[in-house]
Amino acid sequence: MSIATTIELISNGRAAGATCTPDLAAPTWDFDTVPGYGPGSSMSDVIPTSAPRQGVIPDEYRNAPDDELHERIERAKATLGDRVVVLGHFYQRDEVVRHADFLGDSFQLANAALTKPDAEAIVFCGVHFMAETADILARDDQRVILPNLAAGCSMADMADIDSVEAAWAELTALYGTEPDADGRVPVIPVTYMNSAADLKAFCGRNGGIVCTSSNAATVLEWAFERGQRVLFFPDQHLGRNTAKAMGISTDRMPMWNPRLAGGGNTAAELLEAQVVLWHGFCSVHRRFTVDQIAQARREHPGVQVIVHPECPMAVVDAADVAGSTDLIRKTVAAATEPTTFAIGTEINMVNRLAAEYPQHTIFCLDPVVCPCSTMYRIHPGYLAWVLEALVRGEVLNEIVVPAAVQIDAKVALERMLAAKPRPLAGQRDPGPAATGTAAPSAAATGTAATTTVRA
Ligand code: 13P
Numbered sequence: 404m405s406i407a408t409t410i411e412l413i414s415n416g417r418a419a420g421a422t423c424t425p426d427l428a429a430p431t432w433d434f435d436t437v438p439g440y441g442p443g444s445s446m447s448d449v450i451p452t453s454a455p456r457q458g459v460i461p462d463e464y465r466n467a468p469d470d471e472l473h474e475r476i477e478r479a480k481a482t483l484g485d486r487v488v489v490l491g492h493f494y495q496r497d498e499v500v501r502h503a504d505f506l507g508d509s510f511q512l513a514n515a516a517l518t519k520p521d522a523e524a525i526v527f528c529g530v531h532f533m534a535e536t537a538d539i540l541a542r543d544d545q546r547v548i549l550p551n552l553a554a555g556c557s558m559a560d561m562a563d564i565d566s567v568e569a570a571w572a573e574l575t576a577l578y579g580t581e582p583d584a585d586g587r588v589p590v591i592p593v594t595y596m597n598s599a600a601d602l603k604a605f606c607g608r609n610g611g612i613v614c615t616s617s618n619a620a621t622v623l624e625w626a627f628e629r630g631q632r633v634l635f636f637p638d639q640h641l642g643r644n645t646a647k648a649m650g651i652s653t654d655r656m657p658m659w660n661p662r663l664a665g666g667g668n669t670a671a672e673l674l675e676a677q678v679v680l681w682h683g684f685c686s687v688h689r690r691f692t693v694d695q696i697a698q699a700r701r702e703h704p705g706v707q708v709i710v711h712p713e714c715p716m717a718v719v720d721a722a723d724v725a726g727s728t729d730l731i732r733k734t735v736a737a738a739t740e741p742t743t744f745a746i747g748t749e750i751n752m753v754n755r756l757a758a759e760y761p762q763h764t765i766f767c768l769d770p771v772v773c774p775c776s777t778m779y780r781i782h783p784g785y786l787a788w789v790l791e792a793l794v795r796g797e798v799l800n801e802i803v804v805p806a807a808v809q810i811d812a813k814v815a816l817e818r819m820l821a822a823k824p825r826p827l828a829g830q831r832d833p834g835p836a837a838t839g840t841a842a843p844s845a846a847a848t849g850t851a852a853t854t855t856v857r858a
Pocket residue numbers: 493507508509510597615616617685713726727728729
């Protein structure tokens with residue numbers, strides 16, 4: 404399938420040209436040598452100079468027609484058999500998802516990395532922090548591969564270890580280190596899964612934990628059992644939405660701007676704080692607005708609005724359901740009557756759900772096609788390239804987290820794996836009947852071989 408066809412499919416019948424940039428029609432590798440996240444929702448975000456770049460891959464992969472790439476990937480996977488496992492995030496394009504052995508949200512994929520101890524290689528069709536997590540959790544001799552090294556995450560890049568260490572030094576100087584009468588320390592660091600491995604290690608060594616969007620509520624409870632406050636990074640929106648659902652007042656959630664002394668807050672504000680929120684956000688989910696929800700309700704009476712908790716608080720408040728990518732999927736899967744769903748998350752996932760559940764009317768809240776710039780960077784050409792290299796015995800694009808970072812990061816990740824997914828307070832889980840069984844249909848992905856991982 405050509406990129407133009409993909410865009411056409413992504414736009415799902417919307418007005419031609421309703422994309423956030425015409426560059427989406429260009430081949431992915433056109434952006435390998437230029438700095439930046441590439442076309443899509445993060446294209447205006449500032450990319451750190453240290454962000455990995457992808458070198459140009461051989462012509463044979465760039466010039467191959469889509470059918471040929473598909474066959475080459477299948478052949479390489481068949482040759483490798485159980486020696487390789489391909490993991491795919493829900494936001495990956497269909498031409499990649501069809502080759503995934505496991506499809507899931509970030510919590511499920513972290514678990515999936517543990518389910519194939521015999522595989523010599525884990526090929527992660529997702530973004531950099533997910534591949535790092537797989538490397539930390541996988542057996543030492545398993546090799547983790549990210550097909551395009553430029554598949555980072557602009558939100559993860561909004562917090563770096565130096566800025567977090569500096570914030571921590573300021574906060575601990577203000578709060579001290581003495582536990583209160585209940586044995587709770589002054590502050591617990593919580594990092595969203597969407598963060599670099601060294602930030603997960605920071606949490607591991609400072610009594611903290613990692614969360615994903617599916618278990619953020621359980622994780623915040625864990626943190627408040629052990630601490631009086633939380634420093635939550637990098638996603639302000641997930642932190643705010645989760646804490647608010649627990650009943651914490653937004654007045655007690657100051658934002659920490661790493662470029663300002665005290666994060667831009669007075670000492671009194673920080674002393675009152677229950678959750679200090681890092682100034683980070685996702686450029687995909689920031690596109691969703693209350694006006695879009697109002698329009699969907701006007702045009703589709705009875706519409707169910709489901710959004711990801713990376714959306715701003717006003718959007719989450721105006722929606723009917725807010726939850727992780729898997730909760731979004733389960734909510735749609737659980738609907739027994741034909742329903743109209745307006746969904747506020749990445750467009751590839753929304754359109755896959757629309758194809759998978761034709762009995763429902765499903766559309767993206769944002770009328771403009773603007774995929775996640777970095778998930779989008781994994782094109783089947785890169786997947787064919789890394790898999791055929793594996794067949795030859797070569798490991799390309801390996802993600803290796805330094806051993807010293809792994810040790811502490813694993814502590815925080817193991818705490819996260821023990822924190823069970825559960826919806827934000829006030830949200831309903833559609834229930835186990837809908838969990839983890841729906842494989843994308845042939846219509847949606849061209850193959851039914853994909854398995855969705857059980858949470
Ligand atoms: P999930 O954990 O819900 O899959 O979210 C990951 C992500 O990057 C959302 O933007």
